[in-house]
Amino acid sequence: MMDEQQKAAEKQDEDFMKDLEQEITELKCRDSELEQLSQTDHHPHLIQIDPSLYRPPNTKNWSEISMKTVVSVETLRRALTQLQETLDDKLTQTVLRRMHQYAVDVTLDPDTAHEKLILSEDGKQVKHGDIRHKLPVNPERFDMFVCVLGKEGFSSGRFYFEVQVKGKTDWDLGMARESINRKGDFTLSPQNGFWTVRLRDENDYKARADPDVPLSLRVSPQKVGVFVDYEEGLVCFYDVENRSHIYSFTGQTFTEKLFPYFCPGLNNKGKNSARMIITPVHNTK
Numbered sequence: 001m002m003d004e005q006q007k008a009a010e011k012q013d014e015d016f017m018k019d020l021e022q023e024i025t026e027l028k029c030r031d032s033e034l035e036q037l038s039q040t041d042h043h044p045h046l047i048q049i050d051p052s053l054y055r056p057p058n059t060k061n062w063s064e065i066s067m068k069t070v071v072s073v074e075t076l077r078r079a080l081t082q083l084q085e086t087l088d089d090k091l092t093q094t095v096l097r098r099m100h101q102y103a104v105d106v107t108l109d110p111d112t113a114h115e116k117l118i119l120s121e122d123g124k125q126v127k128h129g130d131i132r133h134k135l136p137v138n139p140e141r142f143d144m145f146v147c148v149l150g151k152e153g154f155s156s157g158r159f160y161f162e163v164q165v166k167g168k169t170d171w172d173l174g175m176a177r178e179s180i181n182r183k184g185d186f187t188l189s190p191q192n193g194f195w196t197v198r199l200r201d202e203n204d205y206k207a208r209a210d211p212d213v214p215l216s217l218r219v220s221p222q223k224v225g226v227f228v229d230y231e232e233g234l235v236c237f238y239d240v241e242n243r244s245h246i247y248s249f250t251g252q253t254f255t256e257k258l259f260p261y262f263c264p265g266l267n268n269k270g271k272n273s274a275r276m277i278i279t280p281v282h283n284t285k
Helices: 002-038 043-047 073-102
Strands: 117-119 125-128 158-164 171-177 194-200 204-207 223-229 234-239 244-249 258-263 276-279
Touching (some): 073 223, 204 244
Antiparallel strands (some): 158 223, 171 258, 194 204, 223 234, 234 244
C-alpha cells in the first residue's frame, strides 16, 4: 500500500514538474521575442506582432500550488511506527519462544532473606510482612533492604525464569553477583553488581543503570521474564503476557556467579501486599 501511494505521489509531482517546465519554456520564448521587439525601431513591425504577446501568459499561479503527496509525513510516520511495533512484537515473540529452552528452576534462598520477608514453604513466593522474624545472623542475609536472592547461582551459559508481579505497586527484579554488599545501605546499579528493573508508585518503571533509565511501557507487566546470557554479558527483561521487550543491559562483563534478585517492596499498609511469585515457564506457540 505504501509503495503504491508513493508511486502515485511521485507521478503527481512529475506531472507538476512537466507543466512547470513547459511554462518556463514558453515564458523564455516570449521573453526572447519581446526583447527583440524592444530593440527595433521599425514601428510597422509592431503592428504585425502576434497579439498573444500582449496578453498575460496563460500560466498557473504556482504560489497557490503545493506538492501535496498522497502520503503525508505524519501518515508515513504513523505507518512506519506501526510497522516497527509489529516487527518488534514478532521479534520478541520469537525470542521468548526460543528462551523457553533455557528455563531454569529458581527457588528463594531463606538464608539471604530480610527478617521482614515472608517466604512460602516451596520457596516460590515472597512478600513483605510487618513483623520482624528472629532469624540467624549470617553474612548472606540482607539486613536493611527487604530483598532476597535465589538459591541457585549461575556462572556460565544462558538461563531464563519468569516472575509474577500482578497486583503490586512496588518491586525490584533482576540479577546480582555473589559478592554484592548485603549489609546496610547500597545502590542498585551494574557498578555495584546489580542488573535490575523496578516499579514504584504503581506506574513508575525504571532500569537501575546508574543513572536510572525511565521506561515507557504500553501496559503494566503482570509477569516479567528474565533472560541472561553469561558469556555475552546480557541481561534482558520481557513482559511475558504481552510478549514485549522491557529493557536490556548489554555489553556487561561477568566474572563471578550470578543470582536472581527479588525485592517485593514494603507492604505499604496493604497496598503492596501481593506476592512476587516465581512461576513455571510454559512453552507458547
